[in-house]
Amino acid sequence: MVSVVSSTNTLTNRCELDSHADTCAFDPAGCCVLSTSSQSRNVTGFHNGLKINDVQIGNVCLAYDCPFDHRTYCLHFCEVLLIPGLGSHLLCVDQLRANSVVVNDVPLIRLRPEQQNREAHAILTSGIRIPLLFDKPISYFTCRQPTNAEGSDIMEFQPVWMTADIPWQPYDPDSRRQEEALRQQIDADYQAPYHQLACFTRLDSTLPTAACLDCLPQVFGDNNNVICGVHSLTIRPMKTSGKSYLIKPDQLARRWRTSIECARRTLEKTTQGAVCDWSVIQGSRHFCPVQYQLEYLRLKTNVDVDVKFGPCKSAEGNTCVAVYATPVQWARAYPLHKESDVHTSLTQLFRQFGFPQCIIPDDAKSLTQGKFREVANKGQVPIHPIEPHHPNQALTEDTIWEGSRLYRRFILSLIILIKHL
Incomplete structure (x- = not known):
């Protein structure tokens, strides 16, 4: 460090809080430079074209006149940038908080x-x-350059260390990881507010068109199924006959006042997935969430599926594998403990890649009925089995054959390698 003698000029200046600065920066003309370092830094602004090379690092001192106790404090800033012609001093908030x-x-x-x-x-x-x-949008406080007496008399003018006298590291990956860990720990204990809606178990033909919510428990005969946060409720009958949950070309043409051919082309390019048929709903029915059908992508390809059994049980307890193949030379396999668990592989396929246009299995019951069909229907994915007794039409047969061939070649090469060792 090289000592520098300060001048006796006492110009008033501003110390501004700069939230974008990673290090405090001072104008040597408006402060007392106590010492400088032999090291320098290249400073870049908010644009790559704004760059200052070989900026010195030093320790400075400012005089602050407190308006409350009428004393003068010497504010010491260590490990700061010295930029001539800066004008106002810029304070890095994180360096102060450190x-x-x-x-x-x-x-x-x-x-x-x-x-x-x-x-x-x-x-x-x-x-x-x-x-x-x-001074919108800048927060600041006024200061001045200290005199020689103020900088040397520590008994009369109390020194205040604003930044630490150790090498300042503006960027630290450990701080980011610690902040993320603390944020996850705090958010883990957060519970979103729970909103209760009014639910009714049954309808009565004698129910009036307008009823006070205070009387609903007596009307429905149950005090546990009426939870509302509003003051009034109006119940009106609605006719659902003749309504459909899908839009037809003639309906779209009539609503948009266009031709039927244009409406048909529009419906072919759009989707009406995740739509429930509300015209046949009666009484209190719990609707399945349609977000499942909208959460994952829609793949523009068909997927063939088949189950391949192994010669023995694996170390993990698997006896077979579900193989999925597409015409674009893509394949995926999921190990199974038993054939009846093949629906779990379909769920994993939907979550990892999305919903295909259709599933093409063979005529096996495990791939066309039961839980496998329920999972496919939940995602509105149709199942189109191939023609019976024609296994060569399935893409999965080629995939299984190629996978078995690669497995045999790998085992043979491994045996040969062991013999040479």
Whole structure:
């Protein structure tokens, strides 16, 4: 470090909080430079074209005249950038907080009345409080260049260390990981507010068209099934006969006042998936969530599926494998404990890749009935089995044959390698 003698100029300057700065920066003409380092840094602005090379690093001192106790404090800033012609000094909030300096940078006009107090919009450190001013959108406080007497007499002018006298590292990957871990720990205990809606178990033909919610428990005869947060409710009859949950070309043409051919082409290019038929709903029925059908992608290809049994049980207890293949030379296999668990592989396929246009299995019951069909229907994926007694039409047969051939070649090469060892 090289000592530098300060001048006796006492120009008033501003210390501004810069949320984008990664290191405090000072103008040597407006502060007392105590020492400089032999190291330098290249400083880049918000644009790559704004770049300053070989910027010195040093320790500076500022004089702050407290308006409350009428004392002068010497604010020491270590490991800062010295940029001539900067004008106002720029303070890195994170560098101040790393030295246990409390920075409340929210202006008073942005706070609620109950949050407006003496410690709000101020810098708190070493028993002193530096109130911040607000010149939209910048928060700052006024300071000046100290005199020689103020910089040397530590008994009369109390020194305050704003930043630590250790090498400053603006970027630290460990801090990011610690912040993410703390955020996950805090969010794990958060419970979203629960909203209850009114639910009715049955309807009565004698129910009036308008009823007070306080009387609904007596009307329905149950005190546990009526939970509402509104003051009134109107129940009106609605006719559902003749309505359909899918739009037909003639309906779209009539609504849009266009030709039927144009409406037909529009429906071919769009989708009407995840639509429930509300015209046949009676009484209290729990609807299955349609978000499952909209959550994953829709693949523009067909997927063939087949089950291949192994010669013995594996170490994991698997006896067979579900093989999925497509015309685009893509295949996927899922091990199964038994053939009846093939529906679990279909669920994994939907979640990992999406819903295909259709599933093409052979005529096996495990691939056309039961839970496998339920999972396919839940995603609105049709099942089109191939013609019986024609296994060569399935793409999975070629995939299984090719996979078995590669497996045999791998085992043979492994045996040959072991013999040579």
